[in-house]
Amino acid sequence: GQQLNQSPQSMFIQEGEDVSMNCTSSSIFNTWLWYKQDPGEGPVLLIALYKAGELTSNGRLTAQFGITRKDSFLNISASIPSDVGIYFCAGQNYGGSQGNLIFGKGTKLSVKP
Amino acid sequence: NAGVTQTPKFRVLKTGQSMTLLCAQDMNHEYMYWYRQDPGMGLRLIHYSVGEGTTAKGEVPDGYNVSRLKKQNFLLGLESAAPSQTSVYFCASSYSRAGMRNNEQFFGPGTRLTVL
Numbered sequence: 001g002q003q004l005n006q007s008p009q010s011m012f013i014q015e016g017e018d019v020s021m022n023c024t025s026s027s028i029f030n031t032w033l034w035y036k037q038d039p040g041e042g043p044v045l046l047i048a049l050y051k052a053g054e055l056t057s058n059g060r061l062t063a064q065f066g067i068t069r070k071d072s073f074l075n076i077s078a079s080i081p082s083d084v085g086i087y088f089c090a091g092q093n094y095g096g097s098q099g100n101l102i103f104g105k106g107t108k109l110s111v112k113p
Numbered sequence: 114n115a116g117v118t119q120t121p122k123f124r125v126l127k128t129g130q131s132m133t134l135l136c137a138q139d140m141n142h143e144y145m146y147w148y149r150q151d152p153g154m155g156l157r158l159i160h161y162s163v164g165e166g167t168t169a170k171g172e173v174p175d176g177y178n179v180s181r182l183k184k185q186n187f188l189l190g191l192e193s194a195a196p197s198q199t200s201v202y203f204c205a206s207s208y209s210r211a212g213m214r215n216n217e218q219f220f221g222p223g224t225r226l227t228v229l
Contacts, residue, residue, distance in 0.1 A: 004155075006155075009153075040223070041222055042203050042205070042220030042223055043156070043203075043220050045217050045218070048217065088156070092216075100161065100171060100172075101158070101218065103155040103156040103157070104155055105153060105155040106155055
């Protein structure tokens with residue numbers, strides 16, 4: 001089945017720094033999504049991307065849908081302590097079981113105060 | 114508006130015991146999903162439902178059964194629990210499934226299950 005490679009697996013950054021993470025796939029997706037999971041909680045959608053090349057922002061977060069449709073990037077600017085958590089990318093296609101989400105393994109973000 | 118709720122929050126089972134996890138949503142969503150989350154594995158789909166009375170297998174369905182007798186509820190059953198089923202289980206729901214801009218999946222808070 002389809003698999004997503006998400007990197008980095010974890011990162012420590014200084015408060016105020018910018019963060020970048022990405023997700024790649026061996027096959028194409030029609031939709032890319034980025035979720036954040038806080039400890040003890042379920043994932044929450046941050047950004048959804050529906051078109052190749054699309055660049056979308058949500059506050060300090062910016063995500064892009066790669067032109068090849070096989071990758072996506074998430075950037076966080078000026079990180080703050082509440083950015084700590086696990087960030088998941090997810091890909092989705094249309095129709096039948098392909099409508100299900102395929103999740104990456106997550107990027108664990110830790111911020112040094 | 115509670116969103117997606119899950120019961121119980123925690124459970125410890127012995128090998129061979131059975132249990133049912135309950136998921137409820139009050140958003141009138143058609144689609145519901147059960148995932149498991151293991152360390153370093155991300156979320157993997159167990160079963161899903163595209164409407165009341167329907168269920169379908171996801172990526173890792175073995176050892177689990179589901180039922181969707183009412184639109185707002187989606188039950189996940191373990192008939193004979195095994196240590197490999199120790200995991201955190203998440204339920205999610207969505208208005209639509211794919212290709213539409215309002216297909217966001219809303220997740221519950223999770224159920225942490227340990228099988229000894």
